[in-house]
Amino acid sequence: MTQRTEHSAGGAATDAAAAATTPTPAATGTAISEALFAAARAWLAEDPDPATRGELEELLAAAESGDSVAYGYLEDRFDGRLQFGTAGLRGELGAGPNRMNRVTVLRAAAGLAAFVTGQHGTGQVVAIGYDARHNSRRFAEDTAEVMLGAGHRPYLMPRELPTPMLAYSVLALGAQAGVMVTASHNPARDNGYKVYLGDGSQITTPNDTLIAERIDAVGALADVPRGAIGDVTAVPEDVIDAYVARAGELVAQSAHRDLRFVYTAMHGVGFELFHRVLTNAGFPEPISVPEQQKPDPDFPTVSFPNPEEPGALDLAFALATEHDVDLIIANDPDADRMALAVPDPATPGGWRRLSGDDVGMVLGWYLANKGRRGTFATSIVSSEGLAAIAAEAKVGYARTLTGFKWLSKVPDLAFGYEEAIGYCVDSAHVRDKDGVTAALVAAEFAATLKAEGRTLLDALAEIDKVTGNLVTTQLSIRSNDPEQIQTMMRTLRRTPPATLGAVPVTEVGDLSAAGQALPPEQGLRLALEHGWIAVRPSGTEPKLKCYIELGDRTAADRSPVVARIAAVRAGLEEWFGQFA
Known part of the structure; x- marks a missing residue:
């Protein structure tokens, strides 16, 4: 960025x-x-x-x-x-x-x-x-x-x-x-x-x-x-019309359109194009969050206009509960990113926002099972689960540096995603993340599952069997002092913690070192027992971003992994606390 x-x-x-x-x-x-x-x-x-x-x-x-x-x-x-x-x-x-x-x-x-x-x-x-x-x-x-x-x-x-x-x-x-x-x-x-x-x-x-x-x-x-x-x-308007028509071709193989969903444009510019694409493809009218439907540069209902941020989807959750819908779809203000939330009685409030990696696994698995050929790709800070999905489907797989500027250049890209809720489902026509066409494909999959009496959570449970119950989470460490950020990186490189949350740290790799499989990028990658952590300075904000992934193929479900990764995250936060 x-x-x-x-x-x-x-x-x-x-x-x-x-x-x-x-x-x-x-x-x-x-x-x-x-x-x-x-x-x-x-x-x-x-x-x-x-x-x-x-x-x-x-x-x-x-x-x-x-x-x-x-x-x-x-x-x-x-x-x-x-x-x-x-x-x-x-x-x-x-x-x-x-x-x-x-x-x-x-x-x-x-x-x-x-x-x-x-x-x-x-x-x-x-x-x-x-x-x-x-x-x-x-x-x-x-x-x-x-x-x-x-x-x-x-x-x-x-x-x-x-x-x-x-x-x-x-x-x-x-x-x-x-x-x-x-x-x-x-x-x-x-x-x-x-x-x-x-x-x-x-x-x-x-x-x-x-x-x-x-x-x-x-x-x-x-x-x-x-x-x-x-x-x-x-x-010309016919260029916009052509985008809408091309989007419809992405879901033409399935006739399932029975889906009730809430949509929020997050005060951005997504509603017009999203509405045209979804209804043109045969889906019902979205139940739009009225307070967030029209563009507003002041973003009055959210403190931070990002569907990933706590509280950003509160209005969507309330509207979805009122209308008893199957799915929540959210775009960020320029609609290049897309988030999903699904009903989940086990989650406080009854709605679970899927992580960017969850959605990436869902879309990748669906497209692979639909017969999409080519290379499936993701970034070095995203889940390694897509590699397992690609291997099972016998399609190509690639990992790139962070950002769609790299993902879009993967040869024969069939599907690309990064954990920051960015997805590319049609690289032949949009060589960037696209929150509108990604939402369309997600809606088609959700409608297909609904016709079978299942949900996206059921799909995730099946995917876990392929990927080994992988769970991801993040931690951001903010500092207005650039030198403090560099000090934290140097200390982590030279004297990393031996364990985090009782999970051993087995190796520290420098992403900026020469001889890597990918071009150098400022950051570190810590190998954990059954997982990894990537730490890098943000390109747009004064903070360090930490990406954590753990898995366990021997577990019956994600539950023990969820507990373990929470402990790792807490341990990492405590380690960074020494610099406060």
Whole structure:
């Protein structure tokens, strides 16, 4: 994912921390203060957005008058900048190079346009989409104008639509690049700029570096040629219609459609496309969570717009209980991810949200048993259960680095998933995770099971027999101090715990070391008795992410494994506690 500079990871919390620790302008030295003020004035001279200009003018005036809090805020916005990396940019909205704003976007667009020209010449198709976040449409229009000014042929989505629709359009339109303005399931204060190339997948190294170099070479924004938004071509409606029709082909083999389900768009842009795809395929109207159906960039009913987060599905659970449905389907705000929940009397509240690995196993098993051929793939931080499913089905299997930018490039990809509720069920047309078509396939499987008097939980019990009762869980360790995160990684590498929750740690592998089967990635992999732990710094948030998996082929069911993995997780949390 996009990388932030060290100074931009905490949003408002970072501003507060900066204000608390930043000395007054006089204490920092006049030269340093004047350099910062000069950078802010230069930014103001280029910024075309009255909102961020007004914000920065007020901040600059306060800082110049000696307000140390304002000086800290100002310094945080100009001490570094958002770095363009794999998948583009992502960060907090606001003025300055360390924030997402029109200046940052215009420079990124100009750099990307120059990269496309250098690779393919002018006159190239560039597909551009946007979600409903603050400034998404404006950023998309700015990008289209810059592409037009550079001599390319931008196609702009006719309205706010999901990320997979943009990924589909890159291939459908024969584009040499694609841009999706979205921060996916980040907090409301963020936005992002996701970049695709002509193969339909997100950028990877070295193209991210080459584009970043082009962005660095952009001069004054006044010298960047721009076309008029009125001259930009809209993505034709028949491209959207073709996506809907193609989705229906994925489930044409089964006639089972008897399924009652609740759907939530999580205040995002998923409802329109989800509704069309499911009803076009013959499913009944979804029972939509009304408070979360329409796009709302403030995400008023959730503290964090991610179906994985505690509380995010509470409204869906209540509505599902009221209507006695068979399934809950949730998309994240840009609908590239998908979550499922099923009735379960053993779970408090009566509803069990399936983990990303659970859904990955369910979809992989279903597609393999339907006769899907090709390679089934997942990432190094996802369950190893898909390998067992692929072996039983006698199909190919691959593991990649974290992220769909890698999964989408697996040759002959038949199905790909990662534990962060991302699934690809139609790589020939969408070379990225797609929460809409994944939901359609999940609904077909649930309806098929219902016709047989069974549920997705019954399917998971059967899958456990193949995979060996594998159970996964996660732990996140947050820290606003980048050095503390590195210290924790170094200590874990050099002096790992001998046991965690009475489970022996048998080996520590460094994912960044040379000679690995996969390219280096910052992180560690701890081998456990009957399992493993992967620990890596997050690419988008100030935290370490820990992925844990245990199994037991001798157990009758998951129960003893669930207890054991809870103890391992508690032991790992206790070990990290020494750094608090």
